[in-house]
Amino acid sequence: MNSLKVIVCIKQVPDPQQLSKITIDPVSKTIRREDVPAVINPLDKHALEEGLRIRDEYGGRVIVLSMCPPHAEVACREALAMGADEAILLCDRAFAGADTLSTSYSLSLAIKRIRGFNMILCGNETVDGSTGQVPPQLADFLNIPHVTRARKIEFTNDGMVRVERSIEYGYMVVEATLPAVIAVTKEINVPRIPTVSGILDAHQREVKIWTAKDIEAEEERTGLAGSPTQVADIFSPEIGRKGEMLRGKPEEVAKLLVQRLHELGVI
Amino acid sequence: MDFSFTPEQEMLRKAVREFAEKEIAPKLDEMDETGKVPMDLVKRMSELGFGGVLIAKEYGGTGAGHVARTIILEEIGRVSAAMANTLQIHHLGESPIIYFGTDEQKKKWLPSMAKGKKIGALALTEPVGGSDVLGIQTVAKKEGDAYVVSGRKCFITNSHISDVCGVIAKTGEKELTCFVVEKGMPGFAPGREENKFGLRGCNTGEVVLENCKVPAENMIGKPGDGLRVALSCISNVGRPGVTASALGIVRRCLEEAVKYANKRTLYGKPIADIQAIQWLVTDIYMDYEISRWMTYYAAWLRDQGARCDTENSLAKLWVTRGAVRCAERLIDIFGAYGVLNEYIPQRLLRDAWPLVSAAGTSEIMRLVMVREVLRKFA
Numbered sequence: 001m002n003s004l005k006v007i008v009c010i011k012q013v014p015d016p017q018q019l020s021k022i023t024i025d026p027v028s029k030t031i032r033r034e035d036v037p038a039v040i041n042p043l044d045k046h047a048l049e050e051g052l053r054i055r056d057e058y059g060g061r062v063i064v065l066s067m068c069p070p071h072a073e074v075a076c077r078e079a080l081a082m083g084a085d086e087a088i089l090l091c092d093r094a095f096a097g098a099d100t101l102s103t104s105y106s107l108s109l110a111i112k113r114i115r116g117f118n119m120i121l122c123g124n125e126t127v128d129g130s131t132g133q134v135p136p137q138l139a140d141f142l143n144i145p146h147v148t149r150a151r152k153i154e155f156t157n158d159g160m161v162r163v164e165r166s167i168e169y170g171y172m173v174v175e176a177t178l179p180a181v182i183a184v185t186k187e188i189n190v191p192r193i194p195t196v197s198g199i200l201d202a203h204q205r206e207v208k209i210w211t212a213k214d215i216e217a218e219e220e221r222t223g224l225a226g227s228p229t230q231v232a233d234i235f236s237p238e239i240g241r242k243g244e245m246l247r248g249k250p251e252e253v254a255k256l257l258v259q260r261l262h263e264l265g266v267i
Numbered sequence: 268m269d270f271s272f273t274p275e276q277e278m279l280r281k282a283v284r285e286f287a288e289k290e291i292a293p294k295l296d297e298m299d300e301t302g303k304v305p306m307d308l309v310k311r312m313s314e315l316g317f318g319g320v321l322i323a324k325e326y327g328g329t330g331a332g333h334v335a336r337t338i339i340l341e342e343i344g345r346v347s348a349a350m351a352n353t354l355q356i357h358h359l360g361e362s363p364i365i366y367f368g369t370d371e372q373k374k375k376w377l378p379s380m381a382k383g384k385k386i387g388a389l390a391l392t393e394p395v396g397g398s399d400v401l402g403i404q405t406v407a408k409k410e411g412d413a414y415v416v417s418g419r420k421c422f423i424t425n426s427h428i429s430d431v432c433g434v435i436a437k438t439g440e441k442e443l444t445c446f447v448v449e450k451g452m453p454g455f456a457p458g459r460e461e462n463k464f465g466l467r468g469c470n471t472g473e474v475v476l477e478n479c480k481v482p483a484e485n486m487i488g489k490p491g492d493g494l495r496v497a498l499s500c501i502s503n504v505g506r507p508g509v510t511a512s513a514l515g516i517v518r519r520c521l522e523e524a525v526k527y528a529n530k531r532t533l534y535g536k537p538i539a540d541i542q543a544i545q546w547l548v549t550d551i552y553m554d555y556e557i558s559r560w561m562t563y564y565a566a567w568l569r570d571q572g573a574r575c576d577t578e579n580s581l582a583k584l585w586v587t588r589g590a591v592r593c594a595e596r597l598i599d600i601f602g603a604y605g606v607l608n609e610y611i612p613q614r615l616l617r618d619a620w621p622l623v624s625a626a627g628t629s630e631i632m633r634l635v636m637v638r639e640v641l642r643k644f645a
Contacts, residue, residue: 199279
């Protein structure tokens, strides 16, 4: 396998280790992110590490792509600090309010502009939306195969990609032609920690900012206008426990208990 | 005045914290039990570039500077003051070469020290005392193109793991000289290793020189420069390093105090609602904020190239004593749990105490400050 151009899609999300600080705006039904530090979505970090591993082994370039508000430049720089060769931030008011379909549309246009890619890596899902929809949608827009829940990626002698895909009680092995979209799980690797020189170097380099115009996005397909799904409500469900009182003498209650457990299929 | 950290510094803090929490934390119990230095972590710190922050790029480092160094040491110290002190002494071992070495000496040693292939130390203190620098008894006699060095140094951090050791020796009456002595040189070996009640996992011990022949080219500066080299490096690298390690302890005390106070309930409510506990938490907070400002101010001054011996001494005295104070308050907050080995407060106190006299006692710090104070405010 020769030198590869790998695009890694990353998103900035609220730090999952500080989720207890998140509050929900009751009017807009959105997560209030101001008081919670933002980080690279954990699974996207695994995707980035995999891209770097592939580049380090086979040669090539890793380009990080993100569609986020301006503060996500920090995430792009962190990706550069980890070793990415280039970082592009899709940033435009036109992208605001995008659901997964609209996001995938915009990302696909940016990827088409980058051109010549061999592989697109993503985290399998984000910790905030947790839909897992962007990787398959992206693949569809780009008309290329996709594999989700990847825990291991290898290349075959004939230029295909061989992926171990996690399933409930094990894994399945899938082969796909390249280019392909591969969405990874945390089992795939341990993301590297940026070095001091990587961090200093990352802040000397450019994070390219692309707008909706740069990627020639159609207005009616971007942002809120291009989102067929809308968030109707966000709430924390109340988790209660079902309770049933059994009364009587101990021997009677014991019989009743066994009977109820049998009826419920527990025994 | 802009007191904020730069984006690079914030990212550095985050990276170091991640390293400390994911890679150092799992080894703490073993370090505390055995007292042994986890050499894989020492190597790892250098892989991440922590060992080369004071070394210029042309000699293999990053030249990131003293504020960056302080961030690294604080974040590591927050998890393990033992590892922070090990790293900061490595920097101290580099410092005579960085600040007083020739270009050839820098090229010879600094690239491998930046990468952690060689670990540094500085050997000054002797059984006669560390505060009485001129009283040291290690001698270096010139013989041909070398110096034969004999003596015994004690309480040297990294004594048993260092590869490159700056040794201060007498080359004449009241004339001190600094030599770089390398591991493997005949007549140079570690001696007794100390068994400390705190900073376990950070090696402290003796370094013994018996007719150790050191090439003259290993002299830092010229004969008689040793006192200036030693005091400058200890003041500008050693003391700030101890301070930053202690600052990590203070920070950790604050975090643990808040966490415990919010979690522990008495009289049907969290103890954070009890005024007595609130005062203890606030006192730790005050110590942290004052310590933080003083520590980073001194580091900033150094990065500006300003003379800051007074500030370094002030910070070192305040923060190390503050670490002990805050650990004691934390034990008060935890009650009986605070003295159990399974809970962190006791380790924080055990790690804080050895830092109080490291790189100079509190009394020596006052001595350094008083000279400047009497001059400046006359």
